[in-house]
Amino acid sequence: MGTSSDFFVYFQYGGNQRPELAEGKSFDELFDVVLGAEVAEKLGYALGDEVVLAHGTGEISFVRHDDKPFKVSGILKRTGTPVDRTLVVSLEAIVAIHIDWRDGSPVKGHSLSVERVRQMDLTPKAVTAFYVGLKSRIAVFAVQRAVNQFRQEPLLAILPGVALQELWDLIGVAEGGLLIVSWFVVVVGLSAMLIALLTSLNERRVRWLSCGRSEPGRCTFSGLVLAMVLTIVGILFGCLLLYGLLVFWQPLILSEFGILVHVGWFSVHELRLLGIVCLAGFLIGLIPGYRSYRYSLADGMTIRAKKLLPGGVNSIPLSLLN
Secondary structure (H helix, E strand, C coil), X not given: CEECCCHHHXXXXXXXXXXXXXXXXXXXXXXXXXXXXXXXXXXCCCCCCEECCEEEECCEEEEECCCCCEEEEEEECCCCCHHHHCEEEEHHHHHHHCCCEECCEECCCCCCCHHHHHCXXXXXXXXXXXXXXXXXXXXXXXXXXXXXXXXXXXXXXXXXXXXXXXXXXXXXXXXXXXXXXXXXXXXXXXXXHHHHHHHHXXXXXXXXXXXXXXXXXXXXXXXXXXXXXXXXXXXXXXXXXXXXXXXXXXXHHHHHHCCCCCCCCCCHHHHHHHHHHHHHHHHHHHHHHHHHHHHHHHHHHHHHHHHHCCCCHHHCCHHHHC
């Protein structure tokens, strides 16, 4: 890719990140080349190595620029974008290697030396593509329409954001499926909590009897509080685990798949979902709370009967009191 040094200043990816050099420097000389991380890794290039550009497909080269080799001046850090598979040179270098070409092929017997090429005017007369940044987002579609309807040149304006939105719409089907799976996980977790609370009722009932007290309101409130505490602790633990994994895996996901996973505050939609989970935990807590209320009434009667009857509580069948 032939470009200018502004590429390293204005090109951004993954949330205002710019390409950075892992080693070396940018192209200062005419035949310097900066390699993407994947190019350097897979082809085994290092700083100072010579690189010969060629025209062809795959591993087959039809025409090679052997007379004007490039020198690796720098290697970029991995970005997870097509830049990792790019060789970045200057626009003047693209003109230089084709200065003695005509109609897409070299002119036989007219190969110019590197020293002579350096002395020539290598100002590019045309470019095939360029990035445009607008200060006003409102003018995006107006500019796109103006470019597409420009009659002096056959131009095409492409909005990357629109193309990505179409891609995310397709992926949204899978996202909806994962959301359904998540709700099933929540239901299973709440069911397990309900079973644990109901199982622990008998133990708490024995403790209340041993203390000689069984207040219906207090028993019901304790059941609700326990359910809400478990729900909130589960939400906090899940959020901490999620953010911990995102912070740890974010660089790897970006470098390997080119997907930037934003780590930020919860959105309104996510807060609404967490609120629904809290409400579900509260409703689940009503079930053991109600059971505690019924048990506390029966246990209160048992304790009172134990004080009144000489035979004690064993004289009254507990099944009748329940």
